[in-house]
Amino acid sequence: MLKSTNETVLHCYPGLIAVVTAEWNGTKNIMAAGWHSYMSYAPPIYGVAIAEERFTHHLVKNSGEFAIHFLPAEFAHYIEGSGKLSGKDGDKLEVLNIPYKKGETVNSPILTDAYVVYECKVKDIQKFGDHDWIVGEITKFHKDETCFDGFLPNWDKLEIPLYIGQSQYAIANKETKKITVELKNND
Numbered sequence: 001m002l003k004s005t006n007e008t009v010l011h012c013y014p015g016l017i018a019v020v021t022a023e024w025n026g027t028k029n030i031m032a033a034g035w036h037s038y039m040s041y042a043p044p045i046y047g048v049a050i051a052e053e054r055f056t057h058h059l060v061k062n063s064g065e066f067a068i069h070f071l072p073a074e075f076a077h078y079i080e081g082s083g084k085l086s087g088k089d090g091d092k093l094e095v096l097n098i099p100y101k102k103g104e105t106v107n108s109p110i111l112t113d114a115y116v117v118y119e120c121k122v123k124d125i126q127k128f129g130d131h132d133w134i135v136g137e138i139t140k141f142h143k144d145e146t147c148f149d150g151f152l153p154n155w156d157k158l159e160i161p162l163y164i165g166q167s168q169y170a171i172a173n174k175e176t177k178k179i180t181v182e183l184k185n186n187d
Contacts, residue, residue: 032083
């Protein structure tokens with residue numbers, strides 16, 4: 001039974017965590033972001049919520065660009081480490097030993113272990129409460145084709161970590177129960 005409350009109820013997990021990278025003036029960083037979304041298909045636009053006090057926010061705002069990454073379950077420790085360590089304390093990519101290459105349309109690091117990456121140029125930044133919503137136009141896509149069967153994940157090749165909370169993840173894979181839902185005619 002539902003009970004009314006005036007306290008904030010945060011229920012967006014389990015969910016897919018994006019990893020954001022940015023570089024400005026020779027300094028690069030990586031962070032985990034739980035609040036992110038596609039905003040437009042054509043043109044391709046993606047948004048991510050980043051609090052102004054986060055080290056990555058400064059890099060994104062000053063460089064005007066960032067990259068969004070989705071990592072397979074075997075690299076969930078990159079997600080966890082990028083969310084717990086601070087870029088103010090040093091290069092998290094080096095500390096976590098994360099391989100990357102330079103972006104093609106942005107200077108942001110592109111994680112080579114990701115199965116999908118979006119290179120983005122900042123279109124807008126708007127403050128909403130305690131986070132800024134950073135909107136980027138996707139200027140380049142990277143995709144590991146072996147991880148997909150057409151549009152859907154190839155579950156023989158990809159396991160996706162879904163963040164539950166408190167450093168715990170559920171793994172979506174070929175053993176995860178899947179259902180197909182069909183609408184019934186109500187006539």
